[in-house]
Amino acid sequence: MHYIRFLKPPRPLITASPASLSAKITVTTDLGESFLLSNVSLVVELEFKDGTSVLGEGKGREFVWKGRDGMRALEILIQVPVSKGGRKIGSEMVRMLVGPKEDALAVDSFRKILDMQHQNDDSGEIGGIVPIRSMAIDINPGAKRDDTPGVGMAQRVFSMGSGNSQKGLRIWEETGESIARHIWDAGLVFSSCLAFLSLSDSTRSLSHAQKLPILKKALQRPNLRVLELGAGCGIVGITLASSIALHSVLLSDLPAASSILSRNLSTLPLPIRPKLSSQVLDWSSSLPSNVASTRWDLVLVADCTYNPDVVPDLVATLGRIVERRVVGKETLVALAMKVRHESEMVFFDLMRERGFVVRETIKIPLPVLGGEREEIEIFVFAYRD
Numbered sequence: 001m002h003y004i005r006f007l008k009p010p011r012p013l014i015t016a017s018p019a020s021l022s023a024k025i026t027v028t029t030d031l032g033e034s035f036l037l038s039n040v041s042l043v044v045e046l047e048f049k050d051g052t053s054v055l056g057e058g059k060g061r062e063f064v065w066k067g068r069d070g071m072r073a074l075e076i077l078i079q080v081p082v083s084k085g086g087r088k089i090g091s092e093m094v095r096m097l098v099g100p101k102e103d104a105l106a107v108d109s110f111r112k113i114l115d116m117q118h119q120n121d122d123s124g125e126i127g128g129i130v131p132i133r134s135m136a137i138d139i140n141p142g143a144k145r146d147d148t149p150g151v152g153m154a155q156r157v158f159s160m161g162s163g164n165s166q167k168g169l170r171i172w173e174e175t176g177e178s179i180a181r182h183i184w185d186a187g188l189v190f191s192s193c194l195a196f197l198s199l200s201d202s203t204r205s206l207s208h209a210q211k212l213p214i215l216k217k218a219l220q221r222p223n224l225r226v227l228e229l230g231a232g233c234g235i236v237g238i239t240l241a242s243s244i245a246l247h248s249v250l251l252s253d254l255p256a257a258s259s260i261l262s263r264n265l266s267t268l269p270l271p272i273r274p275k276l277s278s279q280v281l282d283w284s285s286s287l288p289s290n291v292a293s294t295r296w297d298l299v300l301v302a303d304c305t306y307n308p309d310v311v312p313d314l315v316a317t318l319g320r321i322v323e324r325r326v327v328g329k330e331t332l333v334a335l336a337m338k339v340r341h342e343s344e345m346v347f348f349d350l351m352r353e354r355g356f357v358v359r360e361t362i363k364i365p366l367p368v369l370g371g372e373r374e375e376i377e378i379f380v381f382a383y384r385d
């Protein structure tokens, strides 16, 4: 999967008349280690805070990402109309949205993510690009701005579920150099599966989700106590709580992730918000007392096994968590990963030694535009009594 990222978040050009916004974007994989190698038309749109279009529906400006020429960054310059439908734009905040022009390439729904594996090679459009939505920008030339390069946040927007059960999910992530506090392929695919696991229809998107019967059955129990480790910006736990409102979810990570987690929790709609909380949980320290004293039913982990140096601490943490389980009642650990390197396999040796067994597993193929297919694997572990 590829992601559009702001290298320079949009800002108004003070001297330009009419007002213009400039930004710099790139299109990379989740790790940011490789750029999109294909040529793709992108569309830039502007939106008022209430979601209506500034430029007019379907009138976004087109820019071409020239991956075949080795492009690594694309400058965007876009004129802002003086007024729109009687609204004076200079006095309002606007957001910039950048996404692929071709709808089939836009990764904007969980259904599309699960359906990507069925894309037909003949279409020449294998893979997808996750669009980006900027923070609200005050285009008033006198407005105060943070000039620190690359600092800021941007939003990813996905529709969840299907038909009548379609809901929107908005997740803030950090722009800039952080590799931890943005969305990752394994977390995104895992979230898509969790959202569809909770649905009862049986369309093609569900074919993978249905292959996790143990997890699906566990999720049907009311009032599960769910803990997420290494939650990053929180997409996995937030998706679960948004899909199955009966469960309460504690999202945890290092202190550096606290502000993005709080931001994502604070913007959730009211019926879901009370079900979610976040706190610091460092795998290299003992468990916080409230975590140690809770009997967890399910632990979620996404894309946390890529660094073999911290994997022993992660497994030790999982071991401490399951020690507290109710005898005769399983604590499940549902973990998603994209294997990037052989060295990551040490995780499975350590889990086996610590007494965990794999109860079920699925592989979800992930086509990559202009590159080799990848695979996300989901494992459901239980602790052996």
Ligand SMILES: C[S@@+](CC[C@H](N)C(=O)[O-])C[C@H]1O[C@@H](n2cnc3c(N)ncnc32)[C@H](O)[C@@H]1O
Binding pocket: 179, 180, 181, 182, 183, 184, 186, 187, 188, 229, 230, 231, 232, 233, 234, 235, 236, 252, 253, 254, 257, 281, 282, 283, 284, 301, 302, 303, 304, 310, 313
């Ligand atoms: C690749 S990110 C995955 C984030 C998220 N699960 C997702 O899929 O979007 C790995 C996460 O593990 C967290 N992490 C790394 N070492 C940790 C530790 N010792 N204790 C707790 N979290 C840690 C990082 O802060 C980061 O958020």
